[in-house]
Structures are given as C-alpha cells and as structure tokens.
Amino acid sequence: MSETIYQQILMEHYRHSPHRGELADATHQCSNENPSCGDRLSISLKIVDNKIVDMKFIGSGCIISQASASILADHLIGKSVDILQTMTGADLIALLNISLGPNRTRCATLPLLVLEGLKRS
Amino acid sequence: MAFNHIATLFPCLKPTRTYLDSAATAHKPRLVLDTLSTFYAQRYAAVHRGLYVEAEAATLEFERAREQIAQFVKASPDEIIFTSGTTAALNFVADAWGMHNVKQGDQILVTEAEHHSNLLPWQRLARRVGAELRFIPIDPVTLQLKFDASLVTPLTKLVAVTQYSNVLGPIWSAGVLDRFITAAHQVGARVLIDGAQSVAHQATDLSSLGADFFAFSGHKLGGPTGIGVLYIRRNAQPEVDPYYVGGGMVDRVTLQDATFALAPHRFEAGTPPIAEVIGIGAAIQFFNDYIDFDELHRHELELSHELISILQRQPTIRVFSPACRQPHLATSVISFDTSGSVDDGIICTITNSHTNGKDACNYTVPDNGSRGIAPGHDMAARLGEEGILVRVGHHCAQPLHTRLGIDQTVRASLFCYNTMDDIKKFGEALVRVQKFFGVV
Numbered sequence: 001m002s003e004t005i006y007q008q009i010l011m012e013h014y015r016h017s018p019h020r021g022e023l024a025d026a027t028h029q030c031s032n033e034n035p036s037c038g039d040r041l042s043i044s045l046k047i048v049d050n051k052i053v054d055m056k057f058i059g060s061g062c063i064i065s066q067a068s069a070s071i072l073a074d075h076l077i078g079k080s081v082d083i084l085q086t087m088t089g090a091d092l093i094a095l096l097n098i099s100l101g102p103n104r105t106r107c108a109t110l111p112l113l114v115l116e117g118l119k120r121s
Numbered sequence: 122m123a124f125n126h127i128a129t130l131f132p133c134l135k136p137t138r139t140y141l142d143s144a145a146t147a148h149k150p151r152l153v154l155d156t157l158s159t160f161y162a163q164r165y166a167a168v169h170r171g172l173y174v175e176a177e178a179a180t181l182e183f184e185r186a187r188e189q190i191a192q193f194v195k196a197s198p199d200e201i202i203f204t205s206g207t208t209a210a211l212n213f214v215a216d217a218w219g220m221h222n223v224k225q226g227d228q229i230l231v232t233e234a235e236h237h238s239n240l241l242p243w244q245r246l247a248r249r250v251g252a253e254l255r256f257i258p259i260d261p262v263t264l265q266l267k268f269d270a271s272l273v274t275p276l277t278k279l280v281a282v283t284q285y286s287n288v289l290g291p292i293w294s295a296g297v298l299d300r301f302i303t304a305a306h307q308v309g310a311r312v313l314i315d316g317a318q319s320v321a322h323q324a325t326d327l328s329s330l331g332a333d334f335f336a337f338s339g340h341k342l343g344g345p346t347g348i349g350v351l352y353i354r355r356n357a358q359p360e361v362d363p364y365y366v367g368g369g370m371v372d373r374v375t376l377q378d379a380t381f382a383l384a385p386h387r388f389e390a391g392t393p394p395i396a397e398v399i400g401i402g403a404a405i406q407f408f409n410d411y412i413d414f415d416e417l418h419r420h421e422l423e424l425s426h427e428l429i430s431i432l433q434r435q436p437t438i439r440v441f442s443p444a445c446r447q448p449h450l451a452t453s454v455i456s457f458d459t460s461g462s463v464d465d466g467i468i469c470t471i472t473n474s475h476t477n478g479k480d481a482c483n484y485t486v487p488d489n490g491s492r493g494i495a496p497g498h499d500m501a502a503r504l505g506e507e508g509i510l511v512r513v514g515h516h517c518a519q520p521l522h523t524r525l526g527i528d529q530t531v532r533a534s535l536f537c538y539n540t541m542d543d544i545k546k547f548g549e550a551l552v553r554v555q556k557f558f559g560v561v
Contacts, residue, residue: 001557002506002507002508003506004503004506005502005506006499006502006503006557006558015559035519036514036515036519037497037498037513037514037515037528037529038528038529061496061498061528062496062497062498062499063496063498063499064498064499104498104502107498
C-alpha cells in the first residue's frame with residue numbers, strides 16, 4: 001500500500017468519533033462550511049466556569065475536515081476557553097500528525113473556522 | 122497513428138504517475154521545450170523593431186507562429202491577438218468591447234455550465250452598464266443544452282458560451298450551438314466562444330463557426346503557460362477599443378495624442394511574450410505533425426467509454442457525462458461523484474438533518490454517518506497516493522454543480538498522450554481505493 005495521509009488514527013476519528021452528535025445541554029453552537037468543496041460542520045459546546053466541559057460535532061464532507069473536528073474535540077475538552085484565543089490553524093494541523101499539503105489546509109482548519117463564529121445561544 | 126508512442130514525446134510524463142488532469146493543464150512535448158530553450162539560448166532578440174539580423178529573424182519567427190496559429194483555427198493572422206490566457210482574453214472582450222457596445226437594458230446570454238472565467242466578466246459587465254444576464258439552461262438529466270429561440274431577443278447584444286464544458290465535455294446537442302449563433306447574428310448580437318477545452322480535441326474552423334470572438338490558452342494545448350489567443354473577427358475589430366495603450370501599438374505619437382496601428386498589433390501593447398508565442402507556435406506544430414483529429418476522436422471515444430464503464434460498475438459512483446446516455450459521444454472530460462448519494466438505496470449517506478433555531482448561522486447541516494464513503498476530496502487524494510492524478514472540486518463551475526445538486530466532482534481528463542493502459546491503471550486503483558475506504 002502506498003504511503004498515505006489516511007492513517008489509522010485519523011480514520012478512527014472519522015468513522016467512530018465519540019464526539020459525533022449534538023449536545024442536548026449546549027451553551028454555544030455554530031456552523032460553517034468550505035463553499036469551495038462542500039465540507040460542513042456544526043459544533044456544539046458546553047462551557048461552564050470558563051471551561052470547555054464538552055464538545056460535539058455533526059457534519060459532512062471530506063475525511064480530513066470531519067476527523068479534524070473530532071481531534072479538536074479531544075484536544076479542547078477539559079481545557080479553558082482561553083485556548084480558543086491562541087490556537088492557530090497550524091496548531092490544529094500539527095495535532096492531526098499527518099503530512100498535509102497546502103491544498104488541504106482549509107479542510108483541516110474548518111473546525112477552527114467554525115469556532116471563530118461562536119455566539120452564546 | 123500509434124497513440125502509445127505519443128506519450129514518449131512528453132518528457133514530464135512518468136510511467137508511475139498516470140496523468141489524467143490535462144483539462145487543468147497539459148504536459149509539454151519535447152518539441153515545445155526544445156523550441157523554447159533554443160530560442161532563448163540561440164535566437165533570442167526583440168521583435169518588430171531591430172534592424173540587425175537577429176531581430177529580423179526573431180520577428181519572422183514570432184509572426185510565423187501567429188500565422189501557424191491562424192491556420193490552425195482557419196482565421197487570418199490579423200485576427201489573432203495574443204493575451205496572457207483565456208481568462209485574460211475574456212476579460213479583455215468584456216472591457217474593450219463590452220463596455221462600449223452593451224448598454225443599459227441590453228441582454229447578455231451565457232449558459233449555466235460556464236467556467237467562472239466566462240461568467241464573471243459578464244456578471245461584472247452587466248452590473249456596470251445595467252444589462253441583464255440570461256442563461257441557457259442545462260438539462261440536469263441529459264446534461265445537454267437545448268435550443269430555445271426565446272432566449273435570443275432584439276435586446277441581446279452578446280452570446281458568450283463555451284464550446285466544450287470543462288466538467289461535462291460535449292454539452293451542445295447536435296446543431297444547437299449553430300442555431301444560437303445564427304439567431305444571435307440575426308438580432309445583431311456578437312458571439313463569443315470559449316474554446317479553452319475544445320482546441321486540443323477537435324478541429325477548429327473559425328471561417329465557418331460564426332464566432333466573432335474566440336479564446337483559448339497555450340498551456341492546455343501543450344504550449345507554455347502565460348499565453349493565450351483571442352480571435353477577433355475582422356468586422357468586429359472596429360468595435361473594440363485597443364484597451365492596452367503604449368509602445369508597440371502606435372502609429373504616430375505627439376505629446377497630446379496618438380494614432381494606433383492596425384490589428385493585430387493594435388491590440389498588443391508593450392513587449393509581447395515573445396518566447397511564449399513561439400512556444401505556442403511549436404505546440405501547434407506538434408499537433409500538425411502528430412495529431413489527426415479524426416483519429417484522436419476515435420481514440421478518446423475508446424478511452425472515455427472504458428473509463429465510464431469502469432465508473433458505472435461502482436454502485437456508489439454517479440457519472441456526470443452526456444456520453445452515459447449518448448454512447449456515440451466521445452469525451453475528454455469525465456466527472457463523477459463519489460459521495461455515494463444514490464437513490465437506489467445501495468449506499469445511504471445523509472441520515473440526519475439537524476436544524477437548530479439557536480444556531481447563530483441559522484444552518485441546516487446533514488450528518489453523513491461516516492461509514493463506507495469515499496468523499497470526493499479523499500477519493501482524489503488517495504488516488505493521487507496510488508499514482509493516479511485527477512482533479513476534484515467544482516472545477517471553477519460552482520453554478521453548474523449547484524444545478525446538478527452536488528458539492529463537487531472528481532474529474533479525469535484525457536489528452537493525446539493518454540492510452541488504454543492509463544484507463545486500466547485508473548480502474549485498478551479505483552477498486553483499491555474503494556476497498557481502502559470501506560465502500561466495497
């Protein structure tokens with residue numbers, strides 16, 4: 001099999017993410033998409049005392065964008081919301097731990113784009 | 122003609138990389154590369170001005186390229202204008218012709234299947250002058266454009282259409298384009314044809330096509346990047362403003378005024394892209410020497426048929442090609458959707474549709490369940506990892522994809538150097554990729 005960005009861990013996040021779904025008791029919610037390729041994500045968060053207690057996502061689109069949302073959720077749950085101020089696209093891509101070219105960057109950073117539109121529900 | 126031999130004439134093609142993205146850009150035959158490098162290394166000089174031997178020779182070589190191009194499309198050399206590409210040519214027509222000839226209340230007719238480069242200039246022109254932009258609709262089932270006389274009215278000033286879709290290939294039903302051209306001329310409208318995807322696959326005859334403007338690119342013909350051709354019919358030229366003014370296009374210049382040269386130089390201000398013009402001339406020389414368009418048509422028919430058959434054997438893949446319903450049609454572009462959204466229930470994708478009134482963006486987001494699907498971008502990426510080079514996305518035709526009800530397509534495209542072996546490799550890799558993503 002040729003070398004691939006579709007590593008086992010990534011595929012697990014895509015196929016069996018524990019963070020897929022909607023939070024019944026979400027405090028924050030937002031959605032966004034990459035219009036050029038049709039990746040869509042809707043993220044719900046539960047933030048209590050400035051801490052991201054839980055995060056879920058629903059969406060459709062490419063494996064990279066969906067797996068990235070799952071990996072981001074892993075990273076954010078249990079952390080202070082302050083992390084959202086400092087986290088960059090490059091940080092998220094680093095978390096994916098795959099060799100991503102420039103033409104896939106927008107797929108990987110879609111979850112952060114979604115979180116930029118955060119508003120209190 | 123042995124099409125298997127053609128690939129050996131293209132140095133950048135590698136046996137381990139099956140190149141199926143020529144609709145984006147074509148590889149270069151050695152003839153073009155050698156012509157470019159020997160021109161720069163041995164014959165380089167300015168054109169049109171110097172009186173020494175080298176400058177005269179370069180001028181002759183430059184204008185001979187123009188003549189070759191003119192002959193290739195059956196036009197006159199003074200109707201062949203050099204631009205930086207098809208997009209530049211289309212924008213040029215919108216600004217240099219459109220702004221002076223299309224007025225408030227006039228109509229511009231395009232199709233729903235246009236590349237953004239033959240849509241956005243007309244959107245902008247219509248906005249600027251207060252004209253109405255109208256569309257020849259594409260049938261989402263037959264993927265064909267039909268004739269509708271009511272679309273051409275006395276208010277129509279321009280019909281601007283592609284000759285060949287970069288997503289769907291042959292979209293004009295037989296005779297329909299000719300009928301639109303005739304109808305346009307009957308109401309005194311000009312006709313522009315975007316030939317970017319057609320010139321390398323079929324004989325172009327501008328002496329009988331009826332186009333007033335015709336645009337194409339060098340790089341899609343196997344020529345260098347950064348060069349395109351805009352044909353302006355002689356009787357349309359008086360309607361076109363020179364637009365780029367300066368050195369190279371003048372006759373007499375005083376401090377306050379200038380008169381301009383005749384076409385084609387009238388429309389080519391500044392030092393031209395000398396090497397690029399000679400390069401596109403060499404690309405056309407290559408076609409003249411090696412490619413018979415009838416044989417190429419038969420070759421593409423064979424290859425595209427096999428490619429479509431391979432795709433149709435995969436129940437989760439939908440092929441978007443007029444050739445599916447019209448098997449006599451050859452096509453050099455084959456676009457397909459791999460998201461698995463088929464109506465026959467073999468694969469279900471969108472299972473939930475979530476709406477939430479509290480959503481700040483007021484958004485409906487489907488949940489694809491993430492089981493056994495190869496989304497387009499991942500199909501294309503994984504095919505690339507397997508050495509099969511295709512394109513994915515909307516291919517600069519978002520309205521077309523919206524009309525077809527899909528986000529994106531994967532596109533395989535053919536050129537004279539592709540062989541049945543390429544199609545076989547594509548088929549084998551496709552099966553491997555479908556298995557890899559758990560689709561089959």
